[in-house]
Amino acid sequence: MxxxxxxxxxxxxxxxQSTHIWDGVTDRYIEQLGHPLPEHYYQRIQGRTYxxxxAWLIALYGLNKTPGQMVFEQYQMIRNRYCAVPLKPGVLPFLQYLKGEGIPCAVATLADPRVAKExxxxxxxxxxxxxxxSAVELDDKPKSDPAVFLEAATRLQTPAGDCAVFEDSLLAVETxxxxxxxxxxxxxxxxxAQWDRLCALADWALHDYRELIPAAE
Known part of the structure; x- marks a missing residue:
């Protein structure tokens, strides 16, 4: 158990397996709007949600758009590829196992809720x-803030200490x-590059979710 x-x-x-899916999308999108991507853009936005x-680009260029609109328009650019990316190894068997054990599950993501559900x-x-x-529903709080995890635990009606959070980000695991x-x-x-630190910090370090399914199952 x-x-x-x-x-x-x-x-x-x-x-x-979608961490690469947004690579270069903002570059192309901003160019389509007639602006260059600011120098050192990715260093400047570190720690911010999408x-x-x-919002920073809107202020910089005086764009007549909302942040949510811009994110969703970029999603439309990669929609087909995004919906076709592979699952991480063992995801489906593990979710099936949890369901069979009566363990409720939630998703806690920075993604737009429309994107996540699709x-x-x-x-x-x-x-x-x-x-x-979605963090979008919680004043767009980044994962340096535990709000999205705490809200997920609340919706599952389970205290934080009785929940397991599955994450690929060192910052999110720390939070x-x-x-x-x-x-x-x-x-x-x-x-x-952060895997050794993740292994030292997390309760489990997984390459395949089936590693957590008891052998007897």
């Missing part, structure tokens, strides 16, 4: 989640751990 009563999953890089980054739906994963919580959650680090191409 697993030592938690509820599970909370990030989406990109945790459920889906919508916060768009991508999860395209993979047939929505029925496994009792809630999909969840600091808020009292159990944590599982999920290997991804973009966290290879």
């Amino acid at each position: 697993l030592p938690f009563r509820a599970a909370i999953f990030d989406m990109d890089g945790t459920l889906t 919508e916060q980054a768009m 991508v999860l739906g395209a993979h047939g994963l929505l029925p496994y989640f009792a809630a999909v919580v 969840a751990k600091g808020a009292g959650f159990r944590t599982a680090a999920i290997a991804d191409g973009k966290n290879a």
Whole structure:
């Protein structure tokens, strides 16, 4: 039996192999609007959510758009590819196992809720989640703030200490751990340089979700 009563999953890089999917999208999008991407843009927006980054560009260029509109328009540029990215190894068997054990699950993501639900739906994963919580619904708080995890735990009616948070981001694992959650680090191409630190910090470090399914099952 697993030592938690509820599970909370990030989406990109945790459920889906999609951390690369936004690479270069903002560059192309801003160029289509007639502006260059600002110098050192990605260093300047570190620590911000996607919508916060768009708000910065709106202020910089005086764009007549909302941050949410800009994010969704960029999503439309990659929609087909995004909905077709592979799942992380073992995701579906693990979700099926959790459902069979009566362990409720939620998604906690920085993604626009419309995007998250469409991508999860395209993979047939929505029925496994009792809630999909987006930071966009919580004043766009980044994952340096535990708000999105705490809201997911609330919707699952389970205290943080009885929930496991599955994440590929070192920052998110640190945040969840600091808020009292159990944590599982999920290997991804973009966290290879931080993998040793993730292994030392998280309760579990996984390359395949089936590693957590008891052998007897």
